[in-house]
Amino acid sequence: MIQLIGTLLLFGYLPGAAMLRIPVADRYRRERLSADERAFWGIVLSAAWSLSLAFALALLHVYTSQRVLAANAVVVLAIASVWRRRLRYDRPTPPTRGALVPLAIGVGALWLYQPPSEYIIGGKDPGVYVNAGVQIAQGGSLVFRDGTAAGLPVPMRPLFFPQHMDQPYYSPRFMGFFLLDPDAGTVVDQFPHLYPVAIALGYGASGLLGVREASVFAAVAGVLALYFLASRLGGRLVGAAAASLMAINIIEVWYARYPNSEMLTQALGVAALLAVARAHVDEDPFFAPVAAVLLGLLPFARFDAILIAGLAATGPLLQWIGGDRIRWRFLIPLTALLAAFAAYFLTVVAPYAKLPRMWFSLHQMAVFVGLPTLTLAVFGARWLLARQASHRVLLYWTPRVLLAATLAMACYAWFLRHPAGALAPHDAYAFRAFGWYVDPRILVLAAIGLSIAMTTRFWRDPSTFIAFIGISTFVFYRLRIVPEHFWAARRFVPIILPGVCLAIACALAPTATRGASATRRLAGSARDLVRLILFALAAWSFWSATSAIRTHVEFGGIEGKIDRIASRFGSQDLLVVESRNASDVHVIALPLAYIWGKPALVLNTPKPDPLLFAEFIRWARQRYQTVYFLGGGGTDLLSRDVSVEPVGSERFQVPEYESLMNAYPTHVRRKEFDFGIYRFVDPQPLPDGIAFDVGTMDDLQVVRFNAKERDRRGTFRWTRGQSYLSLLGVDEARRELVLWMNNGNRPPAAGPATLEAFFGETSLGKVTVGLADQAYVFDIPQPLAAQAARNIGAATVRLISSTFNPRALTGADDDRELGVKVDRVELRRVPAAR
Numbered sequence: 001m002i003q004l005i006g007t008l009l010l011f012g013y014l015p016g017a018a019m020l021r022i023p024v025a026d027r028y029r030r031e032r033l034s035a036d037e038r039a040f041w042g043i044v045l046s047a048a049w050s051l052s053l054a055f056a057l058a059l060l061h062v063y064t065s066q067r068v069l070a071a072n073a074v075v076v077l078a079i080a081s082v083w084r085r086r087l088r089y090d091r092p093t094p095p096t097r098g099a100l101v102p103l104a105i106g107v108g109a110l111w112l113y114q115p116p117s118e119y120i121i122g123g124k125d126p127g128v129y130v131n132a133g134v135q136i137a138q139g140g141s142l143v144f145r146d147g148t149a150a151g152l153p154v155p156m157r158p159l160f161f162p163q164h165m166d167q168p169y170y171s172p173r174f175m176g177f178f179l180l181d182p183d184a185g186t187v188v189d190q191f192p193h194l195y196p197v198a199i200a201l202g203y204g205a206s207g208l209l210g211v212r213e214a215s216v217f218a219a220v221a222g223v224l225a226l227y228f229l230a231s232r233l234g235g236r237l238v239g240a241a242a243a244s245l246m247a248i249n250i251i252e253v254w255y256a257r258y259p260n261s262e263m264l265t266q267a268l269g270v271a272a273l274l275a276v277a278r279a280h281v282d283e284d285p286f287f288a289p290v291a292a293v294l295l296g297l298l299p300f301a302r303f304d305a306i307l308i309a310g311l312a313a314t315g316p317l318l319q320w321i322g323g324d325r326i327r328w329r330f331l332i333p334l335t336a337l338l339a340a341f342a343a344y345f346l347t348v349v350a351p352y353a354k355l356p357r358m359w360f361s362l363h364q365m366a367v368f369v370g371l372p373t374l375t376l377a378v379f380g381a382r383w384l385l386a387r388q389a390s391h392r393v394l395l396y397w398t399p400r401v402l403l404a405a406t407l408a409m410a411c412y413a414w415f416l417r418h419p420a421g422a423l424a425p426h427d428a429y430a431f432r433a434f435g436w437y438v439d440p441r442i443l444v445l446a447a448i449g450l451s452i453a454m455t456t457r458f459w460r461d462p463s464t465f466i467a468f469i470g471i472s473t474f475v476f477y478r479l480r481i482v483p484e485h486f487w488a489a490r491r492f493v494p495i496i497l498p499g500v501c502l503a504i505a506c507a508l509a510p511t512a513t514r515g516a517s518a519t520r521r522l523a524g525s526a527r528d529l530v531r532l533i534l535f536a537l538a539a540w541s542f543w544s545a546t547s548a549i550r551t552h553v554e555f556g557g558i559e560g561k562i563d564r565i566a567s568r569f570g571s572q573d574l575l576v577v578e579s580r581n582a583s584d585v586h587v588i589a590l591p592l593a594y595i596w597g598k599p600a601l602v603l604n605t606p607k608p609d610p611l612l613f614a615e616f617i618r619w620a621r622q623r624y625q626t627v628y629f630l631g632g633g634g635t636d637l638l639s640r641d642v643s644v645e646p647v648g649s650e651r652f653q654v655p656e657y658e659s660l661m662n663a664y665p666t667h668v669r670r671k672e673f674d675f676g677i678y679r680f681v682d683p684q685p686l687p688d689g690i691a692f693d694v695g696t697m698d699d700l701q702v703v704r705f706n707a708k709e710r711d712r713r714g715t716f717r718w719t720r721g722q723s724y725l726s727l728l729g730v731d732e733a734r735r736e737l738v739l740w741m742n743n744g745n746r747p748p749a750a751g752p753a754t755l756e757a758f759f760g761e762t763s764l765g766k767v768t769v770g771l772a773d774q775a776y777v778f779d780i781p782q783p784l785a786a787q788a789a790r791n792i793g794a795a796t797v798r799l800i801s802s803t804f805n806p807r808a809l810t811g812a813d814d815d816r817e818l819g820v821k822v823d824r825v826e827l828r829r830v831p832a833a834r
Helices: 002-012 014-021 027-032 035-059 065-087 097-112 125-139 154-159 194-234 236-247 250-256 261-280 287-301 303-321 328-347 354-362 364-384 388-416 430-436 440-460 462-479 496-507 518-548 558-566 586-594 610-623 782-789 806-810
Strands: 171-174 177-181 186-189 574-577 600-602 627-631 643-657 668-681 690-693 709-711 714-718 722-727 734-742 753-759 762-769 774-779 795-801 821-829
Touching: 002 014, 002 035, 002 065, 002 194, 014 035, 014 065, 035 065, 035 097, 035 194, 035 261, 035 287, 065 194, 097 194, 097 236, 097 250, 125 177, 125 186, 125 194, 125 586, 154 610, 171 586, 194 236, 194 250, 194 261, 194 287, 194 440, 194 496, 236 496, 236 518, 250 261, 250 518, 261 287, 261 303, 261 328, 261 462, 261 496, 287 303, 287 328, 303 328, 303 462, 388 430, 388 440, 388 462, 430 440, 430 462, 440 462, 440 496, 440 518, 462 496, 496 518, 558 586, 558 643, 574 586, 574 610, 586 600, 610 627, 610 668, 722 821, 734 753, 734 762, 734 782, 762 774
Parallel strands: 574 600, 574 627
Antiparallel strands: 171 177, 177 186, 627 668, 643 668, 690 821, 709 714, 714 821, 722 795, 734 774, 734 821, 753 762, 753 795
8 A cells, every 4th residue: 555655646746746846937926826726736747747758658668667656756856856945935825724625526526436447348449548558558668569460370361350451550450459560560559648658557556456547537637627727717616616516427427437538638638728827827937838738748648639739729829919928938848749749640640640631631722721821810910909909909809709609609509500411410419419418407507607707707718718619619510420329429528518617607606795785795695595506406417417327337347257267268378259240259359468468369250261260270279279269159160170169158247338329328238248168179070960059159150149048948049130050061961950949929019930041042941930949940952062061161051030129019128139039950861761
């Protein structure tokens, strides 16, 4: 515990606290900050320094958490040895009871955001972030070497990662990971790396627990950043109200527990807006480079966060147009960091940069014409507003025109915007979907608060208002490219959600009545009571919405299950995992490979070339101690030259909140993993009678069936609309296919349960399946059976079933398309008489 505390202090507080005390850049201004805000800046500066240093080391392929800790210790000791007693503040603002407010909010948020998700599997963005971060921690580099991929012979690569000729990478290694050079085995993940670097720091501090807590600490930092930003703008009550509301908003609670880069973007972005205000409005020179660094780091967390940096810089630009001076301490570091990001973006994460580069190539003329035009307009505006009368016009009308345009767009988007022509429904209703997260009546309160704040306090913090309005316009007007479910709509988290909570708090700010008459004080007290009631209603709306997820842990328990699976295999074993087109087993392959270090390859297709795959198995069994296959029923890989023996099976469920498209989720579902583990062995002679029980270690014989199930009569699987059987041993003698089936007590409204079997394009017959278990016999024509006998691979039988949806017909909690229950499959010899 002592070591963990020391690690956290060196990562997250001591370097920044030492930097804050350096007697340069008018330190007396920092002394005047409240004690709690000084502590906050110590945390922010340390986090920014640690992230930047770790990122640079990983970029140079030499990252370790020990090196970051050592460097941070050196920085602290160097500052202490150079400035010594001069590091003491002269006349600092002493701590007050008000410092307990952000402490209470931070501790409350930390409690509320526990326990975090165990999202370590692949398949979606969170798993990519987590596994990329662990790889940085284990391998020390942003671009790392995958020895399993590098060791694969060239002729066998198409089985697992065929070359993509039209992409800036060779092939996907796993979902979200790109194989750049198959000879060297170099791999890079899909996203910018600042959040994975934060995960790597967490892994170095406390293993997988630190990985899970990375988003939690980022969310708490974002809540505290909003507290200090709002306190500077409207006082501590406004800060406490804004931070408290955001802390208990349902999407803040969700993503605080869920691996994502938005939480880190929120923490850096809101802190950057506060630093911009301190530098350009409060004229504190120390915060000019701080603001530049924080804004410059944002794109390294999310590419679209470059818009936040640009809009935040618009505030100082607007002040310069009005006659203020340029602060080079802000402009030069920000320009340098954005240039560094451009170089990093076009080289290290070149696969991710493909779409932005395509956009740029399509809009080159607009960019090359627009930028000079905008520059001329800015300089022209400064020249026109040089007179004092024009300056007064700028001060008065800028916030009012901006506010009027914002309210007009909001009303149009909520009441009038409908799909038409090229305007898709998910774009047209983007702003209305925000009502999932903030009640529309509370949005009215936010509009009132925004109106009050912009007309009275705009020039106290122009960057915050401009960033909030600009990002809102960008996100709610055209950014929702495709329909998304409730838990995926997160682009508003970094800036829009804090801005809305700040606006609500401004609407509920108490009335100043000092020195007023008794009547005015009484009226002010009545208004404050109304505001307090409105705040309570808003807080209750937010808090009650979180009741459904407060005790929910997304994928809770999956870490232990994958750890148990990993313990089955050694470091010299190879895991061949079925394709993502066959089942969800591939999502487990990613953490097995990149967290537990097990050699793993994911098949590219459910039906690999049998000759090439047989050659691969012969090679792999010579190179690796044992070669295993993990599959859940959907891969056709057995042949006369490839045999397996069952080792075991895994079946477990983990909680996953339902993900409805354009609808509010209401309950937790159970995500099921059901797959077999097989060991590749020497080819075995086929028995005369071939039969297997469906639902029991049948993963290599069935394709596109529903999951294994068991009832009082035994194991079975439901067919889908189109399912397949993969059969070895079909020849002129063994060509009688027998399927034991029943209709599963099919509802009468579903109609008769029919099934038609095809061998290639030839129909073997169509049957109506009854309620009782019964054997249905299909005869494979002799010429087709003779042709199948000459092939090395397994023969495929296609089953076409009439299906029904239990939820649609009966309201049951089962949304699958079900055909018939298949219990057993036999391939028998044809009687001699035939």
